[in-house]
Amino acid sequence: xxxxxxxxxxxxxxxxxxxxxxxxxxxxxxxxxxxxxxxxxxxxxxxxxxxxxxxxxxxxxxxxxxxxxxxxxxxxxxxxxxxxxxxxxxxxxxxxxxxxxxxxxxxxxxxxxxxxxxxxxxxxxxxxxxxxxxxxxxxxxxxxxxxxxxxxxxxxxxxxxxxxxxxxxxxxxxxxxxxxxxxxxxxxxxxxxxxxxxxxxxxxxxxxxxxxxxxxxxxxxxxxxxxxxxxxxxxxxxxxxxxxxxxxxxxxxxxxxxxxxxxxxxxxxxxxxxxxxxxxxxxxxxxxxxxxxxxxxxxxxxxxxxxxxxxxxxxxxxxxxxxxxxxxxxxxxxxxxxxxxxxxxxxxxxxxxxxxxxxxxxxxxxxxxxxxxxxxxxxxxxxxxxxxxxxxxxxxxxxxxxxxxxxxxxxxxxxxxxxxxxxxxxxxxxxxxxxxxxxxxxxxxxxxxxxxxxxxxxxxxxxxxxxxxxxxxxxxxxxxxxxxxxxxxxxxxxxxxxxxxxxxxxxxxxxxxxxxxxxxxxxxxxxxxxxxxxxxxxxxxxxxxxxxxxxxxxxxxxxxxxxxxxxxxxxxxxxxxxxxxxxxxxxxxxxxxxxxxxxxxxxxxxxxxxxxxxxxxxxxxxxxxxxxxxxxxxxxxxxxxxxxxxxxxxxxxxxxxxxxxxxxxxxxxxxxxxxxxxxxxxxxxxxxxxxxxxxxxxxxxxxxxxxxxxxxxxxxxxxxxxxxxxxxxxxxxxxxxxxxxxxxxxxxxxxxxxxxxxxxxxxxxxxxxxxxxxxxxxxxxxxxxxxxxxxxxxxxxxxxxxxxxxxxxxxxxxxxxxxxxxxxxxxxxxxxxxxxxxxxxxxxxxxxxxxxxxxxxxxxxxxxxxxxxxxxxxxxxxxxxxxxxxxxxxxxxxxxxxxxxxxxxxxxxxxxxxxxxxxxxxxxxxxxxxxxxxxxxxxxxxxxxxxxxxxxxxxxxxxxxxxxxxxxxxxxxxxxxxxxxxxxxxxxxxxxxxxx
Numbered sequence: 001x002x003x004x005x006x007x008x009x010x011x012x013x014x015x016x017x018x019x020x021x022x023x024x025x026x027x028x029x030x031x032x033x034x035x036x037x038x039x040x041x042x043x044x045x046x047x048x049x050x051x052x053x054x055x056x057x058x059x060x061x062x063x064x065x066x067x068x069x070x071x072x073x074x075x076x077x078x079x080x081x082x083x084x085x086x087x088x089x090x091x092x093x094x095x096x097x098x099x100x101x102x103x104x105x106x107x108x109x110x111x112x113x114x115x116x117x118x119x120x121x122x123x124x125x126x127x128x129x130x131x132x133x134x135x136x137x138x139x140x141x142x143x144x145x146x147x148x149x150x151x152x153x154x155x156x157x158x159x160x161x162x163x164x165x166x167x168x169x170x171x172x173x174x175x176x177x178x179x180x181x182x183x184x185x186x187x188x189x190x191x192x193x194x195x196x197x198x199x200x201x202x203x204x205x206x207x208x209x210x211x212x213x214x215x216x217x218x219x220x221x222x223x224x225x226x227x228x229x230x231x232x233x234x235x236x237x238x239x240x241x242x243x244x245x246x247x248x249x250x251x252x253x254x255x256x257x258x259x260x261x262x263x264x265x266x267x268x269x270x271x272x273x274x275x276x277x278x279x280x281x282x283x284x285x286x287x288x289x290x291x292x293x294x295x296x297x298x299x300x301x302x303x304x305x306x307x308x309x310x311x312x313x314x315x316x317x318x319x320x321x322x323x324x325x326x327x328x329x330x331x332x333x334x335x336x337x338x339x340x341x342x343x344x345x346x347x348x349x350x351x352x353x354x355x356x357x358x359x360x361x362x363x364x365x366x367x368x369x370x371x372x373x374x375x376x377x378x379x380x381x382x383x384x385x386x387x388x389x390x391x392x393x394x395x396x397x398x399x400x401x402x403x404x405x406x407x408x409x410x411x412x413x414x415x416x417x418x419x420x421x422x423x424x425x426x427x428x429x430x431x432x433x434x435x436x437x438x439x440x441x442x443x444x445x446x447x448x449x450x451x452x453x454x455x456x457x458x459x460x461x462x463x464x465x466x467x468x469x470x471x472x473x474x475x476x477x478x479x480x481x482x483x484x485x486x487x488x489x490x491x492x493x494x495x496x497x498x499x500x501x502x503x504x505x506x507x508x509x510x511x512x513x514x515x516x517x518x519x520x521x522x523x524x525x526x527x528x529x530x531x532x533x534x535x536x537x538x539x540x541x542x543x544x545x546x547x548x549x550x551x552x553x554x555x556x557x558x559x560x561x562x563x564x565x566x567x568x569x570x571x572x573x574x575x576x577x578x579x580x581x582x583x584x585x586x587x588x589x590x591x592x593x594x595x596x597x598x599x600x601x602x603x604x605x606x607x608x609x610x611x612x613x614x615x616x617x618x619x620x621x622x623x624x625x626x627x628x629x630x631x632x633x634x635x636x637x638x639x640x641x642x643x644x645x646x647x648x649x650x651x652x653x654x655x656x657x658x659x660x661x662x663x664x665x666x667x668x669x670x671x672x673x674x675x676x677x678x679x680x681x682x683x684x685x686x687x688x689x690x691x692x693x694x695x696x697x698x699x700x701x702x703x704x705x706x707x708x709x710x711x712x713x714x715x716x717x718x719x720x721x722x723x724x725x726x727x728x729x730x731x732x733x734x735x736x737x738x739x740x741x742x743x744x745x746x747x748x749x750x751x752x753x754x755x756x757x758x759x760x761x762x763x764x765x766x767x768x769x770x771x772x773x774x775x776x777x778x779x780x781x782x783x784x785x786x787x788x789x790x791x792x793x794x795x796x797x798x799x800x801x802x803x804x805x806x807x808x809x810x811x812x813x814x815x816x817x818x819x820x821x822x823x824x825x826x827x828x829x830x831x832x833x834x835x836x837x838x839x840x841x842x843x844x845x846x847x848x849x850x851x852x853x854x855x856x857x858x859x860x861x862x863x864x865x866x867x868x869x870x871x872x873x874x875x876x877x878x879x880x881x882x883x884x885x886x887x888x889x890x891x892x893x894x895x896x897x898x899x900x901x902x903x904x905x906x907x908x909x910x911x912x913x914x915x916x917x918x919x920x921x922x923x924x925x926x927x928x929x930x931x932x933x934x935x936x937x938x939x940x941x942x943x944x945x946x947x948x949x950x951x952x953x954x955x956x957x958x959x960x961x962x963x964x965x966x967x968x969x970x971x972x973x974x975x976x977x978x979x980x981x982x983x984x985x986x987x988x989x990x991x992x993x994x995x996x
Contacts (some may be wrong), residue, residue: 037642039068040136042439050080057092065138068094072439075421075547076133085126095135098148102128104154107142111164112171117240122246123155128153132201133418136411143411144198151190151197152772154205157240158188159295165235169228176219182298185215187304188236188699190294190580191256191287196380200411202417202424204253205240208291209233209266212300224573229266237265247740251423256287259516269304275310278525279517284358286363289370290379292756294624315371341457344845348413349425349968353415353457357464358406361385364468365393398463405460412453427453468614479536482511499543507552511535514559514926521565530569538577541583546947551587558586558597566605578606581666588945589665589930591723595658598763599651602658615673617662620680624962627652635692645692646756650763653685661723661930667951671923678721685766686710687812689756697749705739707731707786709748709821710753713773718807718892720922723929726768727757728804734786734817754782773804786820793828799841802831803876807891831888835881836989842877846870858966866973868925870980877984878905893918910979916956917972922968923952 001564021627038061041047050070058061070077078542080086085101086093093101102124109120128150136146166180175184190796193199205414209229216225222623233254238251254265258275267275274850289312326432337860341352349355369391370376376391378384382403390778402592413425419436428434436444443449477492490680494957514522514531522528542551562568572579580605596602605611629653660677663669690710698704713719714728731750735742748769774780775792793805806914808825810818833836846869855863862868877897879889882905890896901911931945946962 002548002554002602022099026549028992032955037139037442038065039072040070040439040444041443041606042137042436043353044071046074046077050077053081054087056087056092058087059147060091062092062094062134062138062140066134067085068439069137069418072436073133073418073420074958076418079126080128080130083123083130086127086130086313092134093131094141095131095138095240098131099128099135099153102131103153103156106153106160109160109164111160111167114164114168114235114239117164118242118244119246121160121239121249122244125153125157125249126822127727128420129201132414136414137418141412143407145757147193147198147200147410150201150203151194151200154199154250155190155294158190158205158236161236161249162188162232162295164184164239165232169232171514173219173230174214176221183300184219185212185225185297186232187293187296187298189291189301192290193290194294195290195292198380198416198957200410200423201414203423203425204251206253206256207237207294208234208254208257209273210269210301210304211266212267212297212303213270213524215297215300221511225265226268228264229268230264233266236464237368242306245747245778247440258284259518261513263519263823271302271309271423273304275525276308278523279309279528281515284929285312285314286367288322289363289366289377292379305778313371313377316876324987332759339462344499346415346427346453347425348409351425351457353459353464355406355409357460358385358402358409361394361464361467362388364545366441369393394467398467398958401459401467402463408456409460413816413972414439432831446744464809482535482539484512496539499539500546500548501543501552502549508541508573510556512553514740519560519562519565521562521568524564524566527565527569528791528836530573531568534572535581539578540581542587544580545584545585545587545946549981551583554590554593555583558600561597562600565622568600571603575607578603581662585665588948591662592658592665592930595654599655601798602655605659606654606662611659611662612668612945615660615669615677618677618680620684622686623656623680624687627684631688631692635758637693640696642692642696643761646766649685649688650761650766653681653766654764657723658680662722663949664926664952665930667948667955669917670955671926673724674926675720675922678725679719680722682716682725682727683712683747683811684766685757686712689753689766690812693749693753693896697745697752699750701745704733704745704749705747706733706735707814707817708749709817710811711808711821712811713804713808714770714809715807717809722922722926725929727769727810728770730771730774730789730808731783732786732789732813732817732821734814734820743781743783743785747781750782761896773801786817786824789821790824793824797881799833799838800845802829802880803845803873805829806876806879806889806896809891826889828878829862829880830883831880834990835987838880839877839984841988842873842880843988846873846980846984858926858969861921861928864973866980868918868921870976871914871921874914874976874983875900876982881905881987908981910983913975913977917976920953920956920958921969921971923956924949927952 026604047067047070049716052066056066058066064676070080086098096853105124105127109117109124111117129632132146135141135149136143141149157958162183163181166175166184166186167177169175170177170180187210189195189208189210191208193203194205194207199205209232211225211229213225216229219668220228229702237252237254241252242248254260257263257265258267259279262272288308291305293305337371345351347354359381362381365388366376366378366384373391376384376387376393378387379621384402385394385399388394389396416424416427416437416438419433426923427537428437437447441449453785469638478495480494482492493504496507501507513519513526517523517528522531538555539552540776542548542555542893545551559565583598584595627649630648631645634641634648643870657678660669660674660681663677671982674943694704694708704871711717711730711732712728713730716727716729733742735746754771758769759765771782772778774782774784775797788839793802797805805825805828810821849869850865851864853863855867858864872893875893878887878900879896882900882903883889885903885905886899890899897911897914897918899910900906906914911915927945927948950960950962950965953965959965
């Protein structure tokens with residue numbers, strides 16, 4: 001590269017126009033009331049040892065300052081002993097001469113030799129560091145001049161390191177050497193304090209490596225432009241930051257580049273421009289106020305900054321930008337507590353009354369007004385304050401005082417970092433550290449020094465509060481600061497912890513990713529704006545579920561799966577209550593959450609009044625017609641698209657089940673409305689699949705030679721379905737006389753029906769199907785002749801099969817055959833067996849079930865002793881035992897209990913107990929089936945799920961406090977066990993028949 005083109009090559013000497021006589025106190029510091037002047041001797045012995053080793057005879061003011069630096073700073077003492085050229089003939093070189101020497105050594109480092117350039121850069125930096133410390137502490141130049149000199153020295157070092165990196169590429173035959181000397185389209189942006197030429201004594205350098213793809217590709221001889229740029233960036237970074245025997249040059253931070261978690265260390269200007277245009281955040285706009293080209297191809301860099309100007313300087317601010325600005329202000333307010341200034345501890349940068357508050361005061365008006373006022377587009381803090389004062393956006397006296405205070409704080413920061421070359425802003429708390437720092441600052445009276453610092457902090461703080469106060473705006477929500485794209489403040493993280501989130505940093509990281517457009521849902525600026533507004537309510541809704549971590553995880557999964565977020569987020573913005581309900585569903589109802597994740601469009605259905613209409617008002621016939629119409633289109637194709645029809649049926653059923661589950665979860669329906677709705681939905685799906693399969697088999701095998709019908713048993717037959725229930729079915733056929741192959745044809749139809757219902761497609765399964773309740777169970781045929789069905793139940797069926805038959809009813813098929821099946825069932829239920837045998841058989845069967853099917857936990861209402869199985873056994877066994885006295889057989893448990901009470905087979909109080917416990921238990925079971933995962937135990941229930949259970953149970957007079965509800969359940973189960981003993985076990989006067 002051409003050294004004459006390097007930024008800072010000429011500027012390095014011109015930056016000292018404020019240089020004055022050695023020993024002069026800094027004017028700006030004196031104006032602030034802090035007498036930061038000539039350092040004091042802190043450790044005489046150390047100062048003497050260094051002076052003796054260097055043969056320093058200089059007793060001038062400059063020599064005394066050097067001794068003071070060596071006495072207070074172990075780092076500067078070590079550095080002086082390594083760089084003995086600072087002493088010539090017993091006298092110290094002047095600071096400006098040392099910096100000039102350091103700069104010359106940097107820009108002449110031999111770039112053809114990587115090791116040599118690494119060593120030269122480190123040695124030059126050490127020399128420059130000494131000169132900066134000596135010059136600033138002696139008063140040879142002020143803190144601003146020191147910061148500029150440090151920045152210019154960094155420019156020279158970064159430029160030389162990049163030149164070496166490109167020379168290595170040229171040596172390896174990957175790039176043209178002449179093009180490499182000019183940067184070949186690759187350039188480095190200096191950001192932060194380096195970009196503003198305000199570098200600290202011990203700063204990181206914030207860099208962004210970019211390249212013009214066309215220019216670099218033209219210079220490339222071998223390999224892709226991106227690979228060359230990335231290698232050069234990595235080599236440059238290592239040359240600057242690797243620690244060797246000579247130390248390091250500068251610590252490099254590359255995290256200000258676009259989307260640093262997923263992008264290479266060097267990006268093309270096109271990719272960077274697209275990122276900033278599409279996903280750029282307010283904090284990135286703020287960062288680019290200070291951006292400048294510090295190394296590489298200066299023309300390419302200047303062009304990029306010019307093209308990126310519209311991103312940084314917007315003529316109009318949107319809501320999210322204003323929100324981000326407020327968030328950044330709130331984060332500053334929250335650092336190190338918001339209760340007031342703590343005199344005992346102070347972080348010069350982030351503490352209240354510190355450097356960042358002054359920088360913020362300068363940058364925020366720039367962001368707001370800089371799009372329309374070019375005179376505000378100033379990179380450095382002092383220049384920005386002065387520009388704001390000229391524009392009447394900041395009182396002139398405030399600007400002058402803030403400028404003085406800013407450089408006072410920066411001077412203190414430099415001295416603090418001189419102690420051990422550490423990037424720290426925390427004032428020491430230990431006595432040795434305090435004494436050494438005070439000595440470097442020239443503080444004779446420690447108490448007065450502390451008082452002056454406190455006065456400065458209060459002054460800065462008052463100006464910050466004055467300028468950022470917005471009396472018309474509502475109090476800022478700390479959670480809003482999580483979506484700014486920058487690191488969250490302590491207040492935001494503390495608020496998350498207070499809400500119950502156990503991994504607040506992880507959540508903050510996810511939100512930052514969303515803010516950067518890393519998910520499809522936030523690729524548009526409008527989506528990011530909407531999510532920014534919704535963030536606080538969203539997080540608090542998660543906390544309200546009682547399971548905030550789970551709610552966050554499921555919402556993240558749901559949101560990450562959206563193809564676009566604007567539509568959904570706009571609906572949530574317009575309907576805040578909907579957001580809360582969605583979060584509650586995601587947190588408490590895993591089945592519903594999976595449906596929502598697969599089909600986010602369901603959210604739109606939530607805005608339809610029909611979604612919230614009472615389930616009891618549903619018209620099953622209208623539902624059947626709607627599904628039939630939906631399936632008609634694919635089935636009308638030639639050939640019929642059966643698979644598309646199956647998928648549509650699954651989507652229909654899934655969305656309808658979501659609505660029922662939503663009503664159950666929010667207790668918007670009673671037990672009967674929910675069970676009837678679930679059952680009606682299953683019957684709708686069954687009828688649709690029945691018609692589809694019958695028609696499909698007819699096309700393949702010809703019309704069935706006879707009649708067909710489908711019998712439902714179990715909870716389907718009893719109209720007691722809930723979320724996730726399987727369907728107990730028997731296919732019954734009645735062939736015409738002489739029909740051949742009817743049994744095989746019926747079997748194929750049954751198998752196809754099971755497949756249509758239970759096969760997993762891209763849309764999941766409709767239902768799980770159980771055919772084991774057919775005569776002879778697994779050993780029998782999958783389709784049963786009508787004559788065999790009637791004969792089996794009249795002569796062979798065991799008691800448990802007859803108990804199951806009490807809940808059987810035809811679902812669909814030939815109406816005449818359905819009537820015949822119903823008559824056969826009624827006849828079979830009038831059992832010739834004595835009541836004592838029926839009771840003994842029922843008791844034996846319950847004992848077998850209890851032994852083979854253990855409850856999974858407290859909330860397994862079905863299998864627990866005294867649970868739903870016991871209630872069902874009582875109702876079904878008594879129905880068989882008193883079948884001759886019953887006018888007809890009710891198919892559901894409540895109906896059976898009522899009928900038994902009416903004929904006196906159940907005492908009235910016992911019937912009330914059975915009915916109440918069945919209602920409460922079923923109500924709880926309905927919630928559990930949508931609210932928690934399968935096999936839940938008591939400890940699995942989050943507070944939100946517990947609340948939903950109590951709300952549901954309270955509808956039927958159960959306790960609404962969680963522990964009280966559990967205690968009541970235990971008592972009720974004991975009551976049911978006692979009723980089972982009295983009505984079944986004690987009625988077993990005969991020996992039970994062998995089970996089969």
